[in-house]
Amino acid sequence: MAELVKNPRVLKNVQDELRQVFDAKGRVDESNFDELKYLKLVIKETFRFHxxxxxxxxxxxxxxxxxxxxxxxxxxRVLVNAWAMGRDPKYWNDAESFKPERFLEKSVDFNASSLEYIPFGAGRRMCPGMIYGPTIVELQLAMLLYHFDWILPDGMKPEDVKMTELFGTTSRRKHELFVIPVVKRPLPV
Incomplete structure (x- = not known):
């Protein structure tokens, strides 16, 4: 969500896609997820960047x-720095920018066939959440983006969103994200 509110063009593109696919039903369900090409690019880029x-x-x-x-x-013993690999300019053009479209040109996936992109590890012991994680993220993000528009509070601008991360066993944002949901597509009753 933080990257999407920081990048309004990307947010608009993914919401347009979701609303085009699900407006006829009035709700998000998993039956049409194969049509959500841009949402999948956004999730891939998020796992690369964060x-x-x-x-x-x-x-x-x-x-x-x-x-x-x-x-x-x-x-x-070897520690693999997935964060640095996802930001390595040797493998990623404009590596410090959030650009989901980069995955249209670069055919890499979660399966670790390309070692520059291994958000779930590689080798014989990949993360067991490799299938489950992205699926859950897709569903939750799709529902949030389909039903609501998101605005920043108190006249805040997208460039004001702080993206500093704290590192530990897992990565998390240093600063909380505050956004205001505006109902765009009410839940069907």
């Missing part, structure tokens, strides 16, 4: 190997 777990669980090498000229002994 991975839930910035440092993936430690991994351990099973055998000695060499990486970029460095000898790595067996049983070496």
């Amino acid at each position: 991975p839930t777990v910035p440092l993936l669980l430690p991994r351990e090498s099973r055998e000695p190997c060499q990486i970029n000229g460095y000898d790595i002994p067996a049983k070496t």
Whole structure:
């Protein structure tokens, strides 16, 4: 939500898509989720830019190997910085900007086939929430964006939204997000 209110163009695009798909029914349901291409791009971009777990669980090498000229002994523990990988300008054009459209040109997905995008880990022990997490986020976000418009309080502008994150086992916002919901599509009775 923070990235969407900070980027009104993206918010408008995703709401337009949702309202086009669900206006005939008057409610969001999972039957038409395959039509929500832009919403899926927004979620992918959110996981790239704000991975839930910035440092993936430690991994351990099973055998000695060499990486970029460095000898790595067996049983070496490695921490993977998913946050830095998602912001690496070597792999992402304009890496510090929230641009869901980048995934139209770059065919990467949650399955860790492209190591520059691994919000759910990689290898033999990927996150068990890899399927469940995005599905729940899609449904909740779709309902919030379909039924409500969102405005910032007290004349606040999108550029005033602070995006500082606190890091720990998981990542979270340092500053709470305050937005005002305005009913756009009432829930059917």
